[in-house]
Amino acid sequence: MTTETAQTPENxxxxxxxxxxxxxxxxxxxxxxxxxxxxxxxxxxxxxxxxTGALHIGHYFGSLRNRVRLQQAGVETWLIVADYQVITDRExxxxxxxxxxxxxxxxxxxxxxxxxxxxxxxxxxxxxxQLMLPxxxxxxxxxxxxNPTVKAELAAAGKSAMxxxxxxxxxxxxxxxxxxxGNLVPVGKDQLPHIEQTRVVARRFNERYAxxxxxxxxxxxxxxxxxxxxxxxxxxxxxxxxxxxVMLRMSPEETAKKIKKAKTDSEREITFDPENxxxxxxxxxxxxxxxxxxxxEIAAEIGDKGAGTLKVMTAEVLNEHLAPLRERRAELEKDxxxxxxxxxxxNERANAAADETLAHVREVMGMVY
Numbered sequence: 001m002t003t004e005t006a007q008t009p010e011n012x013x014x015x016x017x018x019x020x021x022x023x024x025x026x027x028x029x030x031x032x033x034x035x036x037x038x039x040x041x042x043x044x045x046x047x048x049x050x051x052t053g054a055l056h057i058g059h060y061f062g063s064l065r066n067r068v069r070l071q072q073a074g075v076e077t078w079l080i081v082a083d084y085q086v087i088t089d090r091e092x093x094x095x096x097x098x099x100x101x102x103x104x105x106x107x108x109x110x111x112x113x114x115x116x117x118x119x120x121x122x123x124x125x126x127x128x129x130q131l132m133l134p135x136x137x138x139x140x141x142x143x144x145x146x147n148p149t150v151k152a153e154l155a156a157a158g159k160s161a162m163x164x165x166x167x168x169x170x171x172x173x174x175x176x177x178x179x180x181x182g183n184l185v186p187v188g189k190d191q192l193p194h195i196e197q198t199r200v201v202a203r204r205f206n207e208r209y210a211x212x213x214x215x216x217x218x219x220x221x222x223x224x225x226x227x228x229x230x231x232x233x234x235x236x237x238x239x240x241x242x243x244x245x246v247m248l249r250m251s252p253e254e255t256a257k258k259i260k261k262a263k264t265d266s267e268r269e270i271t272f273d274p275e276n277x278x279x280x281x282x283x284x285x286x287x288x289x290x291x292x293x294x295x296x297e298i299a300a301e302i303g304d305k306g307a308g309t310l311k312v313m314t315a316e317v318l319n320e321h322l323a324p325l326r327e328r329r330a331e332l333e334k335d336x337x338x339x340x341x342x343x344x345x346x347n348e349r350a351n352a353a354a355d356e357t358l359a360h361v362r363e364v365m366g367m368v369y
Contacts, residue, residue: 017148017189017192017193021192021196022189022192025192025195025220025221025223026223028220028221029220029221029222029223032184032220032222033222033225036070036073036075037073040070040073040074040075041074042183043075043076043183043184044075044076044078044180044181044182044183044184045067045070045075045076045077045078045182045184045185045186045222046078046079046080046176046177046180046182046184046185046219047063047067047078047079047080047185047186047187048079048080048081048082048176049081049082049103050082050083050085050086051081051082051083051086051096051099051100051102051103052086052099052240053099053102053103053240054102054103054105054106054247054248054249055102055103055106055247055248056238056240056245056246056247056248057229057238057245057246057247057248057286057318057322058229058231058237058238058239058245059106059248060106060110060248060325061226061229061286061289062188062224062226062228062229063186063224063226064106064107064110064112065110065226066186066224066225066226067079067110067112067186068110068111068112070186070222071111071112071113071116071117072111075184077112077116077117077118078117078118078120078180078182078350079107079112079117079118079119079120079346080120080121080122080176081100081103081104081119081120081121081122081343082121082122082176083096083100083121083122083123084122084123084129084165084172085122085165085169085172086099087165088153088163088165088166088169089153089163089166100121100343101336101339101340102249104119104339104340104342104343105329105332105333105339106248106249106329107119108328108332108339108342109248109325109326109328109329109332110248110325111325114342114345114346117346118180118346118349118350119342119343119346120343120346120347120349120350121343121347122176124347124350124351125179125347125350125351125354126351126354127179127351127354127355127357127358128175128176128179128350128354129172129175130358131175131178131179131354131357131358131361132168132171132172132175134205134209134361134365135171135174135175135178135201135205136168136171138200138201138204138205138208139170139171139197139200139201139204141167143197144167144168144170144171145162145167147169147170147193147194147197148193149170149190149191149193149194150162150166150167150169150170152190153166153169170193170194170197170198171197171201173194173197173198174197174198174201174202177198177219178198178201178202178216178217178219178357179350179353179354179357179358180350180353180354180357181216181217181357182217182219183217183218183219183220184219184220184222185198185219185220185221185222186221186222186223186224187221187222187223187224188223188224188228189223191221192221195219195220195221198218198219199218199219201216202216202217202218202219203218209361209364209365210364211364215360215361215364226289227285227289229282229285229286229289230278230279230282231244231245232244232245232246232258232259232261232262232263232282233262233263233279234262234263234264234278234279234282235263235278235279245258246258246259246318248322248325248326248329249326249329251326252315252319252323255315255318255319255322256312256315256316256319259283259311259314259315259318260311260315262279262282262283262311263279264279264280264283264307264310264311265277265279265280265307267280268304268305268306268307269303269304270284270299270302270303270304270305270306270307270309270310271299272284272295272296272298272299280307280310281295283310283311283314284298284299284310284314286314286318287310287313287314287317287318289321290314290317290318290320290321290322291317291321298313
């Protein structure tokens with residue numbers, strides 16, 4: 001939803017997104033997918049991750065693999081390593097440098113090409129963060145407080161009081177997207193409120209400071225076509241903090257051991273029924289994404305051989321699918337100097353773009369003296 005549209009319980013889901021808002025986002029997303037397939041020129045994608053360590057298969061199947069496909073399709077790719085956002089909900093950074101290194105390793109191992117993509121960090125691009133000041137003038141405190149994604153992240157962090165950085169998190173994301181004039185942001189449905197907030201910031205800046213001219217584009221959400229991967233507990237989103245993940249860096253043996261412990265149910269016949277049998281459906285989904293076969297076909301093949309056979313098959317096809325990525329990852333880990341050189345080059349490109357954007361922002365605001 002946009003922050004200018006009131007929501008009621010009758011027309012909103014748990015994420016605070018009305019049916020009408022979701023339909024509009026889906027329509028725009030469908031048009032974007034068609035443009036990507038036919039002529040991706042002019043599309044600039046901005047996405048990224050908080051550096052909290054290495055990535056897992058939920059990240060990979062849910063977004064990372066799709067980013068590689070978009071890059072290969074010709075979409076200009078910008079990936080932010082959102083190190084400042086680590087401190088939105090935690091008081092201790094931990095080994096932030098090591099986490100950044102792990103994240104870049106996974107990006108490159110999955111197929112992100114540093115010659116085509118710009119990989120950069122928040123903390124190394126001052127002009128990007130300076131854009132938050134004029135952007136904050138365009139939003140109100142109540143608008144920020146009722147952002148449903150911020151509320152969900154605050155609850156997930158187990159905090160009752162909202163810090164200033166968490167409150168302004170949507171505006172920081174707007175700066176991330178708009179500093180490079182990004183116009184395409186791959187997200188899941190739960191992230192739509194952030195994209196709508198960015199659209200509002202761009203629209204209001206254009207109206208208030210740019211005389212109605214489209215200085216900033218109103219970016220569109222590219223809704224993921226990938227199904228959600230649950231954790232191996234079958235009931236929560238895959239999360240490192242819950243210990244229910246299969247990490248990309250795991251060995252085949254570690255992967256098989258983790259999947260062997262995955263929760264299933266007592267029914268021997270294997271069927272694909274996400275609503276009534278989410279744990280079994282989740283393993284079938286992982287096997288499907290690893291092979292390109294439908295989960296129904298895989299379920300029919302296993303039949304009455306039970307959950308043990310399903311787990312063995314899932315581990316085997318997942319390990320086979322990830323083998324090339326893990327081989328590249330092992331090579332990349334040997335040369336951390338190269339990984340940070342990729343980041344330095346990306347930071348240089350991001351700084352050039354941010355400095356240019358901020359200079360133009362100051363011009364349209366009449367702040368060049």
